[in-house]
Amino acid sequence: MADAERKLNNGKSRIDFQTEPSKYRHWKLKIDGEVATLLMDVDEKGTLFEGYELKLNSYDLGVDIELADAIERLRFEHPQVKVILLRSGKPRVFCAGANIRMLAGASHAHKVNFCKFTNETRNGIEDASEASGLPTICVINGTAAGGGYELALAADHIMLVDDGSTAVSLPELPLLAVLPGTGGLTRVTDKRKVRRDHADVFCTTEEGIKGKRAVDWRLVDEVVPGSKFEEAVAKRAQEFAAKSKRPAGQGIMLKPLKRERSAGAVEYGAVSVEFARAERLATITVRGPEAPAPKSADEMVAQGAEFWPLKVARELDDAILDIRANEFDTAAIVFKSSGDPKQVIAYDAFLDANKDFWLAREIRNLWKRVLKRVDLTSRSLVALVEPGSCFAGTLAELAFATDRSYMLIGQRDGDNKPPATIALGQVNFGAYPMSNGLSRLASRFLADPSDLDKAKAEIGKALDADAAARLGLVTFALDDIDWEDEIRVFLEERASFSPDGLTGLEANLRFGGPETMESKIFARLTAWQNWIFQRPNAVGEEGALRRYGSGQKPAFDTRRV
């Protein structure tokens, strides 16, 4: 098994998810009025880890971090952009997919987290279209293989050059004995609704499908002869832009996060992370706003990236990604908060009042994505609702995202912090759907929708521990005498369980009820891919992933399971 850790490039010790266009090595972001072009031009040498080269526009996590960053910036910094053209800066190749040597040498944990992040990035591309009216046209003017075609699948419209050779393909199974792991199979069946037998042929045909058949089988939206390609692309871009309702206004700058890292902590502006590595714990504390909500949308724009809800969302996102990718030994993430719940509710009310203003909408959408990222984080999640905390409105969603929550009854001996309360807002009833399409409270109260109505009737009230427990908003309400022991025993026990068992348990219990294409990607597809990523036929010494490019054929255990 290839579970030895590769070294990060350039002597780095952590994967960093923060970047900005001036630092991009793999993408060029060009903006021309309403049309943005995202040009993939991967720097072969600019790898995240040592030991491979990113030939033919293949990618590793580093490439995808830049792509995710570019999409975020288009949403916040360039609200006037109405369509994205996603295309290659290299001749004869669109994108060759995830780099195979990177995969072959990566630890199982890195492979799984790499796929999770790239899936989230592709969902983000779709969310930009659905939620912000920013569609993507994928322009394929050369080979789109594997992850390359999966990237295309995230677009609203796929254009393929008709040059007799350019094809789209998902050759993972025949070439590498793994699945297309970035949503490809699910998007083929559920988004593009390719007939299942055509999908079977497509996914087992190494060389892929081109020309008219690619359109007939719904794999692409149109094929265009090379001589008319650019003209057609420009026309489509105009058409899509004309349909978009994005505003023409000025954007805000997503300034670099304030972030100070020490051995045992990360300090952001409104978020702190503390690592208790001996206990395998990470505690994330979110601080409520220090100033009242702005008076106007203009004031919010003026605050820009410092506007409290935006700042917290970005910091929280970075904190979660950092733990996922760099702190594999963390068993549980403990969420705490501190501040004035009324202020949190006031910011929610401000965003509600301005919900048709583009920046307010983008911030709500960012929170939606960050909270989904929390839901999908493979760590036990727990909220401790203590005196002085502010789990209200948007921040209460963090408590509802956890596997369980504990709330302290009353005050602590000798502590003058106000007793813990939870406050609900309208925002808890639909603004932040999980990947299964339901709000966290609707997912919580699947058994009896009247519980949801009871909670709704309490909107705006400061609910003490007894009230919150009675409404089912927290798992346990404990008094000061029991608190410390109960929490300690729980966290110790959690850290004693099998990490894999917990991953599987939580992936099932967190997502009761309906499934959507998005949740199917993270459940059905990802779970099968994770399984395959453990199987000797893929990752063993004689497996396809290890033998790829060696000239030797893989040797398979022929037993079907």
Place this chain on the structure above:
Amino acid sequence: MADAERKLNNGKSRIDFQTEPSKYRHWKLKIDGEVATLLMDVDEKGTLFEGYELKLNSYDLGVDIELADAIERLRFEHPQVKVILLRSGKPRVFCAGANIRMLAGASHAHKVNFCKFTNETRNGIEDASEASGLPTICVINGTAAGGGYELALAADHIMLVDDGSTAVSLPELPLLAVLPGTGGLTRVTDKRKVRRDHADVFCTTEEGIKGKRAVDWRLVDEVVPGSKFEEAVAKRAQEFAAKSKRPAGQGIMLKPLKRERSAGAVEYGAVSVEFARAERLATITVRGPEAPAPKSADEMVAQGAEFWPLKVARELDDAILDIRANEFDTAAIVFKSSGDPKQVIAYDAFLDANKDFWLAREIRNLWKRVLKRVDLTSRSLVALVEPGSCFAGTLAELAFATDRSYMLIGQRDGDNKPPATIALGQVNFGAYPMSNGLSRLASRFLADPSDLDKAKAEIGKALDADAAARLGLVTFALDDIDWEDEIRVFLEERASFSPDGLTGLEANLRFGGPETMESKIFARLTAWQNWIFQRPNAVGEEGALRRYGSGQKPAFDTRRV
């Protein structure tokens, strides 16, 4: 890894799925008027494999084969039964779940197939209630742990004795580092709709939950003091029986299948299986009816298990189960048919005309379950629609269940068999839903429901290869010149791919569109469990499954993935 095969008990070389009550070693089926009691009383020594004992009503596949058989017989042989009491014949224990030593010593392939079959059996218990008005009451008068509680979850109503000690539990994660693999997590969240944080507590609490909390948390439907328990059970049985609409009529005997096995083949009455083991192929040929459909329901009852649709369904089911459990090296199953398509349609018409008669309904429901079993079979599935075949109506579903199908255009040179046709019936548009809730044709035509309407307009017609291909009913229509080479190359290629990769690919491509509780069990839950069944934390030398009962604690790799 524990992938060395255990030896079957008593010198057997194959797992046999056929049994009958006189041969049961683990269950007692008692029928008292409208109430059947299924008493679990596992014979410790009656194991399927060597090397373990089935203590405390723990089970292996052999125990579950008897349970599945008993449920089938209640449906066909005892139509007057209106409620099943599922209970233990042992004191102080209901069922301790899947036998841990059996699991610890089983090959990965056996573990996965064991879970699949037990899941299908529990779905069958639910189907008996939903589709045939035969509900189950689970009577828990002693420990129901792990698979024991999962068995209870399949019931319509769970009664728990309130004796201060009897609890229900899912201790798999804390004890064994695996998941409850028989639908437990999904039924907890999606059927019983237990709140997700309560589910988290429940599934991480080794000793389980008892008494009032078990009711409050929706884990059981009622707790009853020991002194009033039997009285309450009898009352509930009466209540459920009173609501059932099952007829009072006489049943038919599910006589032993005619089955002759040779080295390379299995010959049933209307089904043949041929193994080409060098090519890793199994070919299943279904023969159409030899006699016209009966004239009346009475005549069908008189034919009993010999009635062609029932005979084929039972034989096909056995053939599929035999391949799954005993022929791991089979890469692909090829479905063929021979006979008169008009006769097949005539039998379908007969069942349509008698669809309110209990036996016709049970036969349709059996076909539904058998076809679901085909969908979930981890082998590549292909239909060859050749001259002389009868893929019509119900048998056409077999072609629609495959990953791809080939149809020969016209006749073969020097062969006087009639050209292949496909004929659709009303039965293809809803009688046999897949586990995702859609008919196979609706799943096939997700992209454009008008394709479904076009197919519907052709009901009853003999569609030749061109027409079938035009309607999208087959993948490829080939003429005689190309046929042999194309099929050979395809099957060779299929056998050359990674078996695991194909399993994952097919598990994704076969189930486009919506998910149901049932499909979630086989996708989300099962896929995660399969992953965990590969992880050293569960199955490694120091893993929890191997170290259970040894006195040694498991040693875990603490990295979360």
